[in-house]
Amino acid sequence: MQKIFLILLSLLNSYLYADKSIDCNIHIDISKNSTQKVVLQLSYDKECSIVMDQNSSKITIMPKADNNISTDINKTEKLISLAKSKLGASYEPAKSGPDHFDCSGFVYYLFKENGIKIPRTSLSQSKSGDKLTREELKRGDIVFFDTYDRKHVNHSGVYLGDGKFIHSSSGKAYGVTISDIDKGFYKDKFRWGVRKIFK
Structure with a gap:
C-alpha cells in the first residue's frame, strides 16, 4: 500500500491541503482572479491539473487527459x-x-x-x-x-x-x-x- 503524503500549500495567505499518493514535483501558477491553478508533473511524466477555489480548504488531484x-x-x-x-x-x-x-x-x-x-x-x-x-x-x-x-x-x-x-x-x-x-x-x-x- 502506497504511503499518502500531505502537502501544505500557502496561496495568498490561504492554506490549502492536497493528498497525493505518488512523488511528484509541484509548479504553482498563481493567477490574479479567485481561483488558483496547480499543475503537478508526476515522476512518470503524467500531468495532473487542478483548478481550486480560493475559499476551499481541500483540493483533489485528478489525472490530466493524455x-x-x-x-x-x-x-x-x-x-x-x-x-x-x-x-x-x-x-x-x-x-x-x-x-x-x-x-x-x-x-x-x-x-x-x-x-x-x-x-x-x-x-x-x-x-x-x-x-x-x-x-x-x-x-x-x-x-x-x-x-x-x-x-x-x-x-x-x-x-x-x-x-x-x-x-x-x-x-x-x-x-x-x-x-x-x-x-x-x-x-x-x-x-x-x-x-x-x-x-
Whole structure:
C-alpha cells in the first residue's frame, strides 16, 4: 500500500491541503482572479491539473487527459466506425475496397484510410508487430487466425472488444461480418493479435 503524503500549500495567505499518493514535483501558477491553478508533473511524466477555489480548504488531484491516448482512442473509434459501415460488403479474392474485400484487404483498407501503412497479406500483417495474447487484446487490434489448422496465419480481422471481431469472411457470410473469437468456428483458430499505433 502506497504511503499518502500531505502537502501544505500557502496561496495568498490561504492554506490549502492536497493528498497525493505518488512523488511528484509541484509548479504553482498563481493567477490574479479567485481561483488558483496547480499543475503537478508526476515522476512518470503524467500531468495532473487542478483548478481550486480560493475559499476551499481541500483540493483533489485528478489525472490530466493524455493527448496521445485520446488521439489513439479517437482514431480507433473512427477506424471501427468505418469498418462497421462496410458490414455486408461482399467478399472477393484479391480485393481491398472500397466495396469488395478479401480478409486482409479489408484490414489493409481500414488502416490505410486512417493513415497507417500495413502489409497487404494476413501472414505479413501478423509479422508487423509484437504478438498479443487473447487476454492482451484491445479494441482496434488486428487479430489473426489459422482457419485451416496448417500452423500458419491465413485470416485477419479487427478486434471490437467483448470477444467480437469484424472481418471479411469467405465462409457462410461471404462478406464483411462480425464474429466471436471465444466461441463457434473461430474459438480454436485464433493465434495472436498485433497493435498498430496511430501517429
